């Protein structure tokens with residue numbers, strides 16, 4: 624991504640709304656923590672609140688029927704460290720990895736640090752095209768080609784498309800994971816950011832001894848990304864392998880602060896506020912798109928998350944960005960979310976999470992002007 628000038632309206636940024644970051648509550652929790660425990664949270668070993676954070680995250684998983692008897696939770700420095708640790712453990716330079724196309728760019732970059740062997744499977748408004756995956760897997764098997772060991776998916780409110788995998792496809796994917804013996808990394812960074820209703824996670828749908836789902840969670844989109852709190856929920860033995868690679872590359876102070884915050888806050892109330900704010904911002908963005916974009920432009924309507932994925936036929940959105948930035952609005956060109964960047968040229972990702980309501984309206988107006996002058 625080129626640098627975006629500071630005065631640009633940032634429809635590119637997948638950050639939380641500034642007003643939803645619980646600054647006051649965090650400040651109070653950190654003060655209380657230091658008052659009560661003094662230097663303890665600032666040592667390598669840290670506060671007991673770290674353990675309490677783990678217990679809290681486990682309870683969150685249990686609430687959504689995600690923990691089996693043999694499962695545990697490993698806290699990581701964000702979902703990204705979780706994905707990196709899983710990749711370290713499972714992927715070598717011969718490993719085949721399945722990714723959604725498009726998908727979260729950081730995850731792509733992480734996997735590319737470990738292997739060059741990928742299978743890209745498309746995504747539509749019902750999520751990953753599992754029929755296409757089955758055809759690919761069957762073809763590989765028939766032709767004696769190497770089968771994948773891992774599949775990475777963001778089944779709920781995907782980044783960048785905003786779409787959600789249907790229940791039917793979730794069942795199909797889980798069936799394929801058993802039939803072809805691969806593990807599924809379920810990245811659920813946006814699972815709690817729903818507008819009307821949440822989805823059953825792949826992890827909760829796969830509770831048997833032979834479950835192949837490794838669940839990755841994050842507090843970045845629902846509390847504060849700078850705290851870098853993520854986790855993996857999976858078999859305890861598998862988590863032991865991950866923690867071997869993690870060593871003590873933790874942030875005990877951030878974890879203790881988050882533990883203290885969660886102890887003092889009504890998280891469900893925070894979720895209720897957050898869901899309403901993002902639903903309203905998303906509705907606004909969609910209605911502005913309808914008003915200001917040419918009829919040839921289309922998009923998926925998300926049921927949660929942070930993003931709207933827009934198709935601008937016959938336009939290279941990475942070239943158009945320069946004009947958009949000159950007009951004072953930014954987005955992320957679609958190509959960055961693909962292994963084969965050519966596939967993403969006609970797409971762009973808009974985020975409604977970070978910009979204020981007035982900036983969303985003004986930003987889409989500016990984008991409309993730029994697209995109109997490119998299309999006609």
Ligand SMILES: Cc1ncc(COP(=O)(O)O)c(C=O)c1O
Nearest residue numbers: 701702703727782812841843853
């Ligand atoms: C799908 C997805 N996973 C993970 C992350 C990052 O999570 P964390 O901040 O916990 O590393 C993001 C952030 O944009 C994301 O979109």
